[in-house]
Amino acid sequence: MSAPVGIAVIGLGVIGRRMLEQTALRQDLRVVSAWDLDAGARTRAQADFPGLTVAADAAAAIAAPGVDVVYIGTPPGVHRHYARMASARGLKVFCEKPLAVDVDEGRQMVGELAASGTPSAVNFVYASAPAARALQRAIDDGSIGMPRAIDVHLFFSRWPRDWQASAQWLRLRREGGFTREVLSHFVFLMMRLFGDCRPIGASVDWPDDEGLCERALIARLDCNGVPALVTARAGGAGPDEVRFTVRGDRGALRLENWYKLSRSDGSAWQPQPLETGGAHDVRTAAYQAQLDGLVAFVRGNPHGLPDAATALRVQATIEALLAPAA
Numbered sequence: 001m002s003a004p005v006g007i008a009v010i011g012l013g014v015i016g017r018r019m020l021e022q023t024a025l026r027q028d029l030r031v032v033s034a035w036d037l038d039a040g041a042r043t044r045a046q047a048d049f050p051g052l053t054v055a056a057d058a059a060a061a062i063a064a065p066g067v068d069v070v071y072i073g074t075p076p077g078v079h080r081h082y083a084r085m086a087s088a089r090g091l092k093v094f095c096e097k098p099l100a101v102d103v104d105e106g107r108q109m110v111g112e113l114a115a116s117g118t119p120s121a122v123n124f125v126y127a128s129a130p131a132a133r134a135l136q137r138a139i140d141d142g143s144i145g146m147p148r149a150i151d152v153h154l155f156f157s158r159w160p161r162d163w164q165a166s167a168q169w170l171r172l173r174r175e176g177g178f179t180r181e182v183l184s185h186f187v188f189l190m191m192r193l194f195g196d197c198r199p200i201g202a203s204v205d206w207p208d209d210e211g212l213c214e215r216a217l218i219a220r221l222d223c224n225g226v227p228a229l230v231t232a233r234a235g236g237a238g239p240d241e242v243r244f245t246v247r248g249d250r251g252a253l254r255l256e257n258w259y260k261l262s263r264s265d266g267s268a269w270q271p272q273p274l275e276t277g278g279a280h281d282v283r284t285a286a287y288q289a290q291l292d293g294l295v296a297f298v299r300g301n302p303h304g305l306p307d308a309a310t311a312l313r314v315q316a317t318i319e320a321l322l323a324p325a326a
């Protein structure tokens, strides 16, 4: 059996810790080293993940013997910085989405990765969820007929959501907002399903405070001839809603919260059974499928993870929706 793939984890917040939890379930991945700018995050990670090697600084984490790939789980403003550090040591890059803090920086990052010959992959993990994969199969096998329309609907009673309360950068216009954080996953999914996803127009409700992120967004996109309508809002009473619906001429499919798939042939929505591939829940199944892709990516085998250039296309679409002239 080949040696486990060695990872350096940079960023030990919500998603970095999820990476630690999920890699611990596998034999073929090993977290060699980790680091976070925040001393409290380092201490918490060390306490919660016994055996974790927290390095003296990011450079030491990346330079640790046995690291094959650097996982960048920080806010987007420093993704490029760590990608450069990884490629300077000849390591592969597994980066969180959004790719970078803006399109210019994303472009530079893609250019630098290409120039240095650094293989990259970006963690649009929800597209690996069993519900998203089943939706893709159902569309591909023609069971809903010709796709005619896509509806994306997001509502968050509070932004950032309670489980992201420590990630206050998500409130800020510079790097945060639910359009970048959540809609980007759906833009990626639409590109994967339909081959393209081009902005047609958008209207954004911005708060008076120019430092803060959007409050609401209505947008139209064209996904290779299939029109998509996005309605999204943060703030207000009621449960959060995350819905993605593809309407064909013979049936419709709906993803809810990424982990539930329903189907309608004209009457009420019917929940669809999902394959979890041996994982005890659909969330773990999504992450483990993504990590199967990570192992294949690092070993140079075929995999389904998007690279930085694909993530840049997602980012360009998202930033166009948020741009004043959109």
Ligand SMILES: NC(=O)c1ccc[n+]([C@@H]2O[C@H](COP(=O)([O-])OP(=O)(O)OC[C@H]3O[C@@H](n4cnc5c(N)ncnc54)[C@H](O)[C@@H]3O)[C@@H](O)[C@H]2O)c1
Residues within 6 Å of the ligand: 010, 011, 012, 013, 014, 015, 016, 035, 036, 037, 038, 041, 073, 074, 075, 076, 078, 096, 097, 098, 123, 124, 125, 126, 164, 166, 167, 168, 181
């Ligand atoms: N793929 C997904 O499903 C998913 C889900 C949530 C978040 N994300 C993405 O993951 C990234 C991190 O999000 P999060 O929710 O974990 O945020 P977070 O704020 O919970 O964690 C980020 C961590 O990075 C650390 N950090 C900040 N600047 C740093 C620097 N210069 N060097 C090292 N560490 C630094 C912070 O101290 C913090 O611990 C973002 O890009 C976010 O969009 C992806």
